[in-house]
Amino acid sequence: MTVSDQAVELRLPALAITQSPGRVLYQFAVDGKLLDDFATVSRIRRDDESAVQGYQRPESLQHITAIRKYIESDAPMIPNGIVIAFDDRVRFEPSVKSDTYSVPGEIVIPVDVSEAPELRPGWIVDGQQRTAAIRDANVSQFPIPVTAFITANEEEQREQFILVNSTKPLPRSLIYELIPGTTGMLPPSLARRKISAELLDLLNWDSESPFHWRIQTPTNPEGVIKDNSILRMLDNSIIEGYLYNFRDPVDGTGDLEAMATVVNDYWTAVSLVFPGDWNSTPRKSRLVHGAGIVAMGFLMDAMCDRLRDENRLNVDGFLAEVSLIADSCAWSSGEWELASGTKRKWNDFQNTSKDIQILANHVLAAYRNSRRTR
Amino acid sequence: MRFFFPDSQDQVDPMFDFVTEEHPVHRIRQRDDRYAHEVLQHRPFDGLLISKSIVDGHGARTSARYTAGARNRLYRERARRFFRLDEVHRDVLIMGDCGAFTYFNEEEPPYSVAEVLDFYEYCGLDWGVAPDHIVFGFVRDGDPIPDEMISEWERRLDITLNNARLFLDEVSRRNCDIVPIGVAHGWSADSYAQSVSDLQDLGYVKIAMGGMVPLRSNDIVSSLEASSGVRKPETELHLLGITRVDEMRRFAQHGVTSFDSTSPFRQAFKDDTDNYYTLDSTYVAIKVPQVDGNASLKRQIKAGKVDQRAAILAERSCLEGLRAYDAGELPVEQALQRVLDYEDLVGVKKTREAEYLRTLSARPWKDCGCGICEEAGIEVIMFRGSERNKRRGFHNLAVFRDRISRNGFHSLQTTGEHT
Numbered sequence: 162m163t164v165s166d167q168a169v170e171l172r173l174p175a176l177a178i179t180q181s182p183g184r185v186l187y188q189f190a191v192d193g194k195l196l197d198d199f200a201t202v203s204r205i206r207r208d209d210e211s212a213v214q215g216y217q218r219p220e221s222l223q224h225i226t227a228i229r230k231y232i233e234s235d236a237p238m239i240p241n242g243i244v245i246a247f248d249d250r251v252r253f254e255p256s257v258k259s260d261t262y263s264v265p266g267e268i269v270i271p272v273d274v275s276e277a278p279e280l281r282p283g284w285i286v287d288g289q290q291r292t293a294a295i296r297d298a299n300v301s302q303f304p305i306p307v308t309a310f311i312t313a314n315e316e317e318q319r320e321q322f323i324l325v326n327s328t329k330p331l332p333r334s335l336i337y338e339l340i341p342g343t344t345g346m347l348p349p350s351l352a353r354r355k356i357s358a359e360l361l362d363l364l365n366w367d368s369e370s371p372f373h374w375r376i377q378t379p380t381n382p383e384g385v386i387k388d389n390s391i392l393r394m395l396d397n398s399i400i401e402g403y404l405y406n407f408r409d410p411v412d413g414t415g416d417l418e419a420m421a422t423v424v425n426d427y428w429t430a431v432s433l434v435f436p437g438d439w440n441s442t443p444r445k446s447r448l449v450h451g452a453g454i455v456a457m458g459f460l461m462d463a464m465c466d467r468l469r470d471e472n473r474l475n476v477d478g479f480l481a482e483v484s485l486i487a488d489s490c491a492w493s494s495g496e497w498e499l500a501s502g503t504k505r506k507w508n509d510f511q512n513t514s515k516d517i518q519i520l521a522n523h524v525l526a527a528y529r530n531s532r533r534t535r
Numbered sequence: 536m537r538f539f540f541p542d543s544q545d546q547v548d549p550m551f552d553f554v555t556e557e558h559p560v561h562r563i564r565q566r567d568d569r570y571a572h573e574v575l576q577h578r579p580f581d582g583l584l585i586s587k588s589i590v591d592g593h594g595a596r597t598s599a600r601y602t603a604g605a606r607n608r609l610y611r612e613r614a615r616r617f618f619r620l621d622e623v624h625r626d627v628l629i630m631g632d633c634g635a636f637t638y639f640n641e642e643e644p645p646y647s648v649a650e651v652l653d654f655y656e657y658c659g660l661d662w663g664v665a666p667d668h669i670v671f672g673f674v675r676d677g678d679p680i681p682d683e684m685i686s687e688w689e690r691r692l693d694i695t696l697n698n699a700r701l702f703l704d705e706v707s708r709r710n711c712d713i714v715p716i717g718v719a720h721g722w723s724a725d726s727y728a729q730s731v732s733d734l735q736d737l738g739y740v741k742i743a744m745g746g747m748v749p750l751r752s753n754d755i756v757s758s759l760e761a762s763s764g765v766r767k768p769e770t771e772l773h774l775l776g777i778t779r780v781d782e783m784r785r786f787a788q789h790g791v792t793s794f795d796s797t798s799p800f801r802q803a804f805k806d807d808t809d810n811y812y813t814l815d816s817t818y819v820a821i822k823v824p825q826v827d828g829n830a831s832l833k834r835q836i837k838a839g840k841v842d843q844r845a846a847i848l849a850e851r852s853c854l855e856g857l858r859a860y861d862a863g864e865l866p867v868e869q870a871l872q873r874v875l876d877y878e879d880l881v882g883v884k885k886t887r888e889a890e891y892l893r894t895l896s897a898r899p900w901k902d903c904g905c906g907i908c909e910e911a912g913i914e915v916i917m918f919r920g921s922e923r924n925k926r927r928g929f930h931n932l933a934v935f936r937d938r939i940s941r942n943g944f945h946s947l948q949t950t951g952e953h954t
Binding site for chain 2: 222349353400401402412459462463525529
């Protein structure tokens, strides 16, 4: 068999869209399993003269795995297409004569799989991970929309690559606020945080909760306590603390009502023991600052097992326990007298893991000592 | 002879999928993971050793292996429950020390005596080691003692002895039921003996011999011999960080009743060649680095020197080949060839062809009943990622336990064969 015998033409229904003078985009669908046959990912490297050739980064296998699992799920949908730059071996044949901006026809792609990848007519500008995921997925086919342009000019291709890949990712806060309303499959890193995001949602909208409208999220900018502080506090307890008990280890869901009850009871007690500090802002009170929220979260876990065993796991029980450390706190004025003998001004705690740890150790030690001497 | 295993939060995820290389999406570390005593057929140790430096860290905090959440839970639940030794392994002794190796470079130990005892009390430990400071150096009989070192050595001995005194006072002042252990340090057989004698004078009946890790076995024995001259009959010695099973009989003759070591575990992924233990030998593990996890391979891919697609395919072919060999579907030469092809692509300084052939031909995992090998099969012999490497480490602990038993020490409580 000769090389030319293996060369075939792939003809696909396509739409030519004239977007600006001389700039034409082609839109079509193709089985993602075929992409490798006519398109390649050009990776950045140095050629023999040390000039930079190509322009792509290596695949991120973790990211690919997440997409692959999604493609293998029940009814996957990937609306955003792959962007391919074709060289001038690819052509478009209109099926009607038209002078509007959108013309139907066929895109004609020469396919020769015996050629080295870098000699293939298409270069993938955007969608490298999706392409790899479709290639690896255990499905027989997966049609994917493609937006293509034809140019023999590599600089033009690079320009598109940079434009496409310099977009800003969504802010984390917005993602976390969107999670609770999402029922579909989430990537693993977000799936793990779904439960704390849902719990945060519950605390913020529940009129009985001390957190009612007080957690700052993209849709509740008036809140004073940062959503990220609350998420950290909840995550800590779900992973290492009392809330772990309400988690289903198989699917990662949890009994949200039961979790919210414990959290609300504890923080209600905190708000009653420190009313002024609680109703303040992070700038004026370290209690509602990230350091205070996370440190006091650890104290909640320290109290829960004991109160449960004593059948006092309610607001009154927490109230009695939290009162024990009231004198050791300086949330909005004065000084913290730390166990090491050092003192710190009330606001000398930043939202760093080191400071949070010092503050947490302080409140936990105060709690332990007051129980010992009582 | 009691064997203590130093904790470094080493666990395996029983739900880890070797084929997809994935953990369950909702896995929570430590709580969903399993310790050696939970996955091995027989518990491999008599005791656990917990170091304050591993739990709390110090200074630059580089040594802490615990998250703040895990540390707080350890204090809250106390060590026995945290390590899940509260139901089936209640007889495991839990001992604490400061991890003097992590701060040997510093002027003084970073913890006060009170802080250390707080730590032992929070954790609810059975035995507690007084805060010590390691002396680095050993001078044999007749060798000249270097003048420039002696004052530093003496300074460190003073710190250690003074802490031992304060520690004992603090234990009795607080009236806690931790068994206090003093640490003997020295730079010669005689100075070790002097330390033992000083600690006994303070009232210690359990003494840990520290700073002996770099010493030759004969130097350890000569120090123990010298100590025998002053050692009271009731005094029991612990060797900190010493494995040397073959020497255990000699050590025991001089009052050693316990020791600790991570080396059977760590050799699984730190040693050049002795990665997989059997009762009479060791085997090298087969390196199959992860394309996505190997830093130097990643760099080469980024630089365009290695084709990522080719690397992924070679890695897969290598894994599939090893599994097919294990299932009896591929001859050893072909499985080995795939390993070597991948080795070529990754680029290694020196091929391990001969050692790999020895490992693969012997298939030592096939007739091992440790509890790990039956489950993991050939995966246990692959040098790749922590799930496989730690499983191999746990297997080594099981074999190590058997080696101790074979040497005539039958004190391990769970073997059912102790005398």
